[in-house]
Amino acid sequence: MRPRISARSQRRLRGLALVATTAVLLPLASPASATDGPAEELTIESFMLPAGASGLSLEELQSEDAVRKFRAQAQASSEGDATAVAETVGPAASYDPSAENPSEAGTGATAEDAPTSDPSTEGEAAEDVSEDPELAAASAKYPEPPHSMSLDECRNALGANKKFFVKSRFAVCSGASFHQTWKRNEKPIGESEFRVFAIGTIAKGSREMHTQVYFANFAATGAMATHKLMISPILTMPKKWPASAKASQGGNVPGAQSFEALARQKPATFAHTITVASGQGSTRDDLVFAVYEPAVKIMPPPGWGMKGDQGGKLFFFAPRWDTAKYVTKKGGAVFSNVGTLRYSSKAGAPEKAVAEHIRDAYNNPGVTVPKNPQKSIPGRDVKNPLHRLFHDRTRREANRDEAIKVCKQVWGNNYPTDPQNPNVKRECDEFPFATTYEGSAQKRYEKSKPANNFSARALPRPDNGAGGTLLAGFLTKNRMIDGDNDGFIVEIQ
Structure with a gap:
């Protein structure tokens, strides 16, 4: 028939x-x-x-x-015979031409999407991204990324003219x-x-x-x-x-x-x-x-x-x-695509102040400190992502020290106390994150990189803790590894 x-x-x-x-x-x-x-x-x-x-x-x-x-x-x-999605990272990115435009990526999440379960404890401790991990863990949780996809979901996501869809890593x-x-x-x-x-x-x-x-x-x-x-x-x-x-x-x-x-x-x-x-x-x-x-x-x-x-x-x-044991002890697999961490700036979001800080760093760097007329912070585009820093603890600490130095210069040695609201304790938030190679001390380790290409800001401790916990959960649950063969971007919603 x-x-x-x-x-x-x-x-x-x-x-x-x-x-x-x-x-x-x-x-x-x-x-x-x-x-x-x-x-x-x-x-x-x-x-x-x-x-x-x-x-x-x-x-x-x-x-x-x-x-x-x-x-x-x-x-x-045919898009110039491209057969690689724009988000491809690592050695596979050079195998074939990449598409110009990224796929619809779904690897990120906000505190609003969080389930009730605790974030994974097998990976890096939250203290590497937050000054108060106990407070951070209480305020926000990162959900498990999707591990499945139906035929209808794939077909609908591709629509009339797309060739690839990234639901998650x-x-x-x-x-x-x-x-x-x-x-x-x-x-x-x-x-x-x-x-x-x-x-x-x-x-x-x-x-x-x-x-x-x-x-x-x-x-x-x-x-x-x-x-x-x-x-x-x-x-x-x-x-x-x-x-x-x-x-x-x-x-x-x-x-x-x-x-x-x-x-x-x-x-x-x-x-x-x-x-x-x-x-x-x-x-x-x-x-x-x-x-x-x-x-x-x-x-x-x-x-x-x-x-x-x-x-x-x-x-x-x-x-x-x-087999990155700082992610999980037994190792695992992912698709080597740039991940997307999404922070929410909506009212009531526990990481709201962090999201607003990053949005200023992207869209209005002139209001951020340290001052740098040429400031252009990476992490908003799949072609210029952030890269996780884990193995070099000294460099992570240098990133934190550089950011805190700026917070003290601008808000004083007593920056943890907000003069407008003494009951709210503050922490020094930095972007790019201290757990990335693009962090505040990048110039010290990579001489060809621009100086002062970061932003530091004194923020309420609960917001900073929530942002840190979401980041820690994102890195662990998306199997983000150290170095330039992986990467992620940050999107503000």
């Missing part, structure tokens, strides 16, 4: 009286004889587009202008649509299309990356041979750092199947898993990075030629494995 035409495709194809209600399967092309005349040329023109993109109807395919615009759309959507998805125009002697006689979605997830505390692939949204109309149009999933890990690391695979990846066989499965889906054991990585954190590439290969029926995109690569995943 032929696959049903989706409601969406029916709307696009309404009014096409020239198309029979039942598609006709063309016979295979045969060599011309003396009486047959010239042999028919049977070709398929194939396009790879974002998962939500629409193809052309048979009526539209008769218009050279419409086809020319469609080809231009397909070419523009443990749940990502990539997708594409494939459109085929069937032609006899260069005249369009049919069209078919299908979509592919790859959803990558990592369970809490796991070293296994799980990929669920879906073939969906099949539609076909006109005269064609989709029963012999073969489609193959290809899942590879073409690059690892270090290259010597071994990965074990599992799942049920199928071989080539026809368009119609896949369409009957509603949806056709299968799983693939990759696991990297500990002890194979680099640096003291036992790091293994990789590129994981979902792809599709399309093979035409016998007697048919094919031009254009004969399949294609979806945006790749960038898994990372570590």
